[in-house]
Amino acid sequence: MLSLLQQSHSVLNPSSPQTRLIDRLWDAMYFVSAVVFVLVVLALLLSVFRRRDSEAAETDPGQERSLTTAVSIATALTVLILFGFLVYDVAVGRQLTRGLGKDALQVRVIGHQWWWELQYRDSVAQNWFTTANELHIPVGRPVALELLSTDVIHSFWPPTVSQKRDLIPGKDNSLWLQADTPGVYRGQCAEYCGQQHAKMAFLVIAQRPDSFASWLAAQRDTALTPTTQPAIRGQEVFLASSCVMCHAIAGTPAGSRIGPDLTHLASRRTIAAGTLPNTRGNLAGWIVNPQSIKPGTRMPPNQLKPADLQALLAYLETLK
């Protein structure tokens, strides 16, 4: 079975300048906290288990004074440590929000229940295209994301490459990210958004500039016209059945924007928002009964004749 992931997707395994900064901040806070924790617990245990004179006075004024000093020192240290955290934290925050270079790639991310629409922008309007659930980015170049939602609040979070940012209806949010090393990084919606919040994942695919450029060129094309017999029949099925009510395929009459754009479906690694590897079998299962895979998803079951289904699959597989 195709593995969805090539790398761990942990906050502690950063692959971008931002997440690396945050990881270092965490390291510092963790180290200081661990030391203080050990000290406080030691003090607690010592205070409980220390040897006591059985005859000592109930409250000894000298002892009270030294305790006051100890508590004051501990409080002062707390304040100092917290202030240190604050300064470090604000410094990191400033670095994360500094302005972008002019060459940033512009991508609009639109959250839907329960998938991600990605619109790649360009100065030439013909070059705009829409894809879903897989954010391809070039390594080493900043990417400016415009984050929108058309229904409820979602949150964009690929832990290894970026911190998270909410997609809020009626509010335009933005986020920039940049990956250092090529790889496939997983992310998932982090704001509870209804029935299928759990299965609203996406991939960030960081590529070398040349392979990104060829991906970009391929995506800008309209879909190939089918040439083989089953694929031609499959396109007919697509255009005549309920598929066309929700999905768009550039270069065909299908232009609905309710579901994910399928123009280059076959070039994606996963279907159903990062839920299943994109294989013929999974695709068939998904088309026939998506509700068994993501109960509550907006896509209805499709009772296609077996031959029609096979033709449809053959067509969808040509959409490289």
Place this chain on the structure above:
Amino acid sequence: MCSRFREGGAAAGQRGRSFAALRMTAGAVIVLVACQREERNFSGMPPSATSTMPAARESGLQPGPSVRSTSINGPYEQNAYGVAQGKTLYNAFNCSGCHFQGGGGIGPPLMDDEWVYGSRPENIFETIAEGRPNGMPSFGGKINPDQIWQIVAYVRSMSGLLRKDVATGRNDDMQVRSQEQAADKAKPVQSALPPSAERQ
């Protein structure tokens, strides 16, 4: 109250028991109604579907009614989730393109009491699935039957034919009409011909 029943002898006792039984039945009804209202049906199959759709249509032209929905009282008539789905689909599938938000325009209004082809759920189902003369296209085969039933329920809610606790509230859009919950029941009246047909 209860003690008086007990003191009042056999007849009153009888009444007390039947009273209690009545209350229990009423309670059970409330529970069932609530369950039906709140159920989320994720199977994608209408609870009592009897018809299957032709999978794909070859062309826009098609023979006469092939879908004969027997008198199923629409499966989503008492299901708030289904009605809300119907509302989403109504907008997504561009029903509003002709019927607008129920006020009508190119197509007849849906929020009034006049019905050309019947107001019962199965009538509306047929209207959507088979289309009607003078402009209503047929969506059978293009819209999943379950979703048609959801749209049916929503269309009926526009003129207040559903219970108010089942009908939808406002959307997060520009407000163009009052919410369906507030629609007063418009007693369906049979209308002879659509206005568009009259003009021809």
Place this chain on the structure above:
Amino acid sequence: MSAAAAPVPQPPPAYEDQERVRRELEQTWAQPPGLWHWLRSVDHKSIAKRYIVTAFIFFVLAGLEAATMRAQLARPENTVLGPDAYNQFFTMHGLTMMFLFAVPIMEAMGLYFVPLMIGARNVAFPRLNAYGYWVYLCGGIFLYLMFFMNTGPDVGWFGYVPLSGPEFSPGKRADVYAQAITFTEIASLVGSVELIVTIFKNRAPGMTLNRMPLFVWAMLVQAFMILFAMPWVATATQFLAMDRLMATHFFNPAEGGDALLWQHLFWFFGHPEVYIIFIPALGFVSSIIGTFTRRPVFGYPVMVLSMIATGFLGFGLWVHHMFATGLPQLGESFFTGASMMIAIPSGIQIFCWIATIWSGRPRFTVPFLFVLGFVVLFIIGGFTGVMIASVPFDQQVHDSYFIVAHFHYVLIGGAVFPLFGAFYYWFPKVTGRMLSERLGRWNFWLFFIGMNVTFFPMHQLGFEGMPRRVYTYLPETGWGDLNLLATIGAVTIATSMLIFVINVVRSYRVGLPAGDDPWGGETLEWATTSPPPHYNFEYPPVVESRSPLWDTTGEMPVVTGLRTDVRDTLVTTLLDAEPDSKHRHPNPSIWPLLSAIATTILFVTLIFTPWGAVIGTPLFLLALLGWGWPRGRDKREQQLVESEA
């Protein structure tokens, strides 16, 4: 209230007089057996006991919901709960724990022990107190009835719009959410008014503000926080209900509303809420540490000021729940500063407790064990709290399992551990019997271990990218093992809870008799019998120090001059607690219950039809009319007046 002759401190009266006084008080304040009298009770102890038992039942229900969720998450792609059920379960878990368990039980502990600790006969407004409980009970029953009817809220306890709004939450689930919160609002506001007035006006003579036990201070700060925090969530939920039922546009951006407005309103309540739960726990800890180290808690003024500071700062942090919403960075930094600042008073209190233990003589009882567990767990939760105050770090772990771990350390470690300590500490006072120490140790260790096994791995799950509120996860994510571990921990916690329940049931029947003061406590509640009589004290005691029971040798001076044949209580001045006047307390009444039922009818029917207002409002006004209807003197009083004439 009569401004008649202010009573003065006197030595205790002779023995025969005491016997007579006791008989008369018993007769005046009695609560006769039977359901009817039970429903009419206005005794703060019996109402607080109901509160505690009810809240504990809700705690168990919410715990069972949590256990079911842990069962679902034990394996990837598990099928114990589907998404629809899971969403209702996690919402009910949060709502129940926050609104039906944590806040009510903390207030209930206050309503039981504050009057005893300040030497009062009852809370200030006993009928209002009863009304608060009945509203809370009706609200809880309403929420759970709806849950069993598949109408349980499924929008999360935080109910973010637009998901909870009219478009995305069809049906009545989100209305139930909004209205259930309104119920508990009323109950907690009522409780906070009770506590504030009782603490300010009913303290024993001589208990100046700076002699008040730390527990009473904690309840005072908490009550004020409730007073200022709860109206915001009431506003928010009313906006939501209006958006849903009346098509207003408070949260609709297309018509000039704002989805973020909800978050601001909710968290302006929601963050203080955490401290509303946590501050009473500080009071429990101080009481327990004082008693079991046999010395007053170190640094009383600093402790008090820390609690007050926490109370104020608690209102300046709400935006740290919204760091991922893309607010301006400068504004966010301000809230980072405030969020870190609130760690300072907490730190000071921990240092003071350690200093207390250091200079005292600790006794290893179960309550003390729970306090030690509290310190360890709370420090962990506190540190992760400081970390997530940092905007960049929070933008990573926000809404991930790291947060789940963090706030369970704070809430279980910081509030539930002290609460269990308090149960073991005060159970003898309430029932007259000791809880078993042996079972108590099992309870503690299983809870402590289970808690860490459940929640510590969640930090790591958060780092690995597991978001909160997911009903399942894919096997490829690699989250399965740690989730299984967390589920094992949950089973351990459940076992410890079972042991606690067994301990309570057994000890209630056959536990060792406790006597008045089994632990050698310092505060006034240990001066009366266990369980305390309906009138709490025969005479209001006179307080001359912070630790009245430790500092008074021989008989404690008391105030005489209160009538014993009617429900007279003493009112004292706010700062110095000098006797000021007498206040006649009301007799038991059925009207609080009837008013609560009318309130319930109003709220519940409003969800389904606007006619609810037309039906419910007159009913409620009628109930209030009955409540306030002047009844003249009762029979005994009439006789007295006649005999005097």
